[in-house]
Amino acid sequence: MLKKSAVNTPAGEAGADCFSNRLFIRDLVLTLLAAVFTGLSGGLLLILLVFGWSEAAADGQPKAAAELQLRSLNGQLLQQAPLLKSDVQIDVNGMLARVRVEHLFKNPSQSWMEGVYQFPLPETSAVERLQMQIGERVIEGRIEEKGEAKKIYRKARDNGQRASLLKQQRANIFSASLSNIAPGEEIRIVIEFQQQARYTERRFELRLPLVIAPRYIPGKALSSDTLADHTHTGWALDTDQVEDASQITPPVMDPRNGSINPVSLGVRLDAGLPLQAVTSHYHPMLQRVDGEGVVHLRLGDGEVPADRDFLLSWRLQPGFAPRSVLFTDRWKDEEYALLMILPPAPEHYEMGLNRDVIFVVDHSGSMHGPSMEQAKAALRLSIAGLQPTDRFNLIGFNNRSRMLFSSPRPASEITLGRAFRFIDSMHAEGGTEMYPALEKALNNRNEENRLRQIVFLTDGSVGNEQALFDLIRQRLGASRLFTVGIGSAPNTLFMQRAAQYGRGSFTYIGDLNEVASRMQGLFEKLGSPAMSHISVMWQGPGDIDVEPQRLPDLYLSEPLMISLKGERLDGRLALEGRRGTKTWKQSVEIQANGRATGIHTLWARQRIAGLMALPDNELAEEMKRQRVVDLALKHQIVSPYTSLVAVEKPVARPHNEGLVGGMMPVNLPAGWHAESVFGRLPQTASPAPLLLCAGSVLLLFWIVLGRFKTRGRSGSLLTE
Structure with missing residues (x-):
């Protein structure tokens, strides 16, 4: 049977034309429907985006006024949080500073609130006073053992009483808790502490940290089920290497939401001697000098975000x-x-030993931006300043560490060129695995007749400081470790303690303009013999206690700072040390004048730091704890084992009202890049508009695909 051809018969041609017209009309209708649907979807997407952005950017809208809605860098919406504003007043007499910090907690919501704010303090500060001010009422805090203070605070909080708790998380990280803040209420927490200025490079310096930088937390995360209260923990889980990680990592405000926690600051400086210059390095300040020569300073902008260290220096x-x-x-x-x-500087000196200088540089994500530029500039200056008799090596680290050479090489034109290319290849990214890099720097054996110096450049933003300190003490040998703190908010605890255990010194670089002068000062220290084997002998009645008990080596232009305690300080202190082959001796008359200056708290703080630094094989943990508690209770200061607590007796919060809030967010330090620290930032807006748009595109694609499939089937029918 012959197959009928649709092409050659008039009837088949007419049927094909009719079928083709129906397909055209159907395709036209479907295309119009798809276009209308796409237009409506696009319009709806635009409306959602405009309204979403308008809501996020609006200022003074009812929802924003009712509560502070914040998002952290992990994209999570933070719980309702009190607003915070701080005022700092510093009173300097000679080289002693008394600092008053006032934190104003304001509840902008309609709920009863609790706020937990973590903030940094100088690691040598002696915190001795806590006040809670509610209107005209002032409640003084009292020192208790840490566990007891926590129980007192929680009992008062759960009972509806206003209470505050000040505790130490690390030597330079403190936490202030305030419970039962009524809707619309303001409560002030006042903290007072003593601090001593540092003398370096022929000037006095006073540094006050204002923000806790995010720490890199190494180790395996412990179960989150061990955390009793998730609202009172930070962004990191506790790990097997950093068991208190959740308590030193407050939520970090997403920089795209702006800055929070404004700070006002004033200084009264009575140096006691004629001043040549007073400089605020990172915060512009207005100055005036009164008739007695006392300098008064205040911030030029009135308030600044709490996002970088405050540094004041004065030169006589x-x-x-x-x-x-x-x-x-x-x-x-x-x-x-x-x-x-201040021991006299040597008039003429020659290094009796040639040097091996090991440069270790941090190029992790937290160093991104200005910090990396400062570190690279400092490295280039250091490498260029090497002498032909010097040998050197470079170690860079982030998640992993790498060495330029397998062992130190002479500073020749070829090796210096390789070093500069190595520096240029560094990019700030990844984590801060500091331990392996430090281990490599300390592993090489010292050679006879060569002095080994390690220069460590980092922001110190790690949570496992104690493990690093232990490594330095165990592996240092005859090497010397010098730390260079980089960036707007370096971890000064790590910088100072690492240099102390490394028998070196520490330097800070907070701005690119400081690199040359700061590194020049470090070069002078590295190139001059240290004052070592320092001893003191008391020539007077009774015995005295001296802190630190192990006196450090001193480098060029560095003073010896010691604290003394005795029943009667009326005699002479004989000091002796060696610089190179020369012996230095000096005698100082000591006579107490009977004035109360608060020096006892600084002595106690230093004694506690010395006790905490002792390894367990020198002082058992329980005995160490008891000695620290006894000292802290006697001198009424905050310590690792004591806290300040204040409770208002009347019950404020009705029992039928709940309590919201928890750990409050902090700013990202100035110059830091969130993406480099935490990875790619999550979007804070809902993904619904994006999903709607994607769905529209997929639907249109399905329609077009269906159209082509239909055409294919119709073509097959027509050719049969």
Whole structure:
């Protein structure tokens, strides 16, 4: 049977035309429907985006006024949080500073709130006072053992009483909790502490940290089920290497939401001697000098975000540089003294030993931006300043560490060229695995007749400081470790303690303009013999306690700082040390004047730091704890085992009202890049508009695909 051809018969041609017209009309209708649907979807997407952005950017809308809705860098919506504003007043006399910090907690919501705010303090500060101010009422805090203070606070909180708790998480990280803030209420928490200025590079410096930088937390995460209260923990889980990680990582405000926690700051500076210059390095300040020569400073902008360290320095006029400074204190029938002695600089010196200099540089994500530029500039200057007799090596680290050479090489034109290319290849990214890099720097054996110096450049943003300190003490040998703190908010605890255990010194670089001068000061220290084997001998009645008990080596232009305690400080202190082959001796008269200056708290703080630094094989943990508690309770200061707590007796919150809030967010330090620290930031808006758009595109694709499939089937029918 022959097959009928649709092409050659008029009837088949007419049927095909009719079928083709129907397909055309159907395709036209479907295309119009798809276009209308796409237009409606696009319009709806635009409306959602406009309204979403308008809501996020609006200022003064009812929802924004009712509560502070914040998003952290992991994209999570933070719980309702009180607003915070801080005022800092610093009163400097000579080289002693008394600092008053006032935190104003404001509840903008319609709920009863609790706020937990973590903030940094100088690691040597002695915190001795806590006040809670509610209107005209002032409640004084009292020192209790840490566990007891926590129980008192929680009982008052759960009972509806206003209470505050100040505790130490690390030597430079503190936490202030405030419970039962009524809707619309403002409560002030006032903290007072003592601090001593540092003398370096022929000037006095006073540094006050204002923000806790995010720490890199190494180790395996422990179960989150072990956390009793998730609203009172930070962004990191506790790990087997950092068991308190959740308590030192407060939520970090997404920079796209702006800055929070404004700070106002004022300084009264009475140096006691004629001043040549007073400089605020990172915060523009207005200055005036009164009739008695006292300098008064305040922030030029009135308030600034709490996002970088405050650094004030002052230099005395030529001829007034101190050779020794003495402050005394009488407290509870005991006398205390703080003594600064500046040994004379050597007139002429020659390094008796050639050097091996190991440069270790952090190029992890937290160093991104200005910090990396500062570190690279400092490295280039250091490498260029090497002498032909020097040998050197470079170690860079982030998630992993790499060495330029397998062992130190002579500083030749070829090796220096390789070093500069190595520096140029560094990019700030990844985590901060500091331990392996430090281990490599300390592993090489010291050679006879060569002095080994390690220069460590980092922001120190790690949570496992104690493990690093232990490594330094165990592996240092005859090497010397010098730390260079980089960035707007370096971890000063790590910088100072690492240099202390490494028998070196520490330097800070907070701005690119400081690189040359700061590194020049470091070069002078590296190139001059240290004052070592320092000892003190008391020539007076009774015995005295000296802190630190292990006196450090001193480098060029560095003073010896010691604290004394005795029943009667009336005699002479004989000091002796060696610089190279020469012996230095000096005698200082000590006589307490009976004035109360608060020096006793600084002595106690230093003694506690010394006890905490002792390894367990020298002092058992339980005995160490008891000694620290006894000292802290006696001198009424906050310590690793004591806290300040204040409770208002009347019940404020009705029992039928709940309590919201928890750990409050902090700013990202100035110059830091969130994506480099936490990875790609999550979107804070809902993905619904994006999903709607994607769905529209997929639907249109399905329609077009269906159209082509239909055409294919119709073509097959027509050719049969």
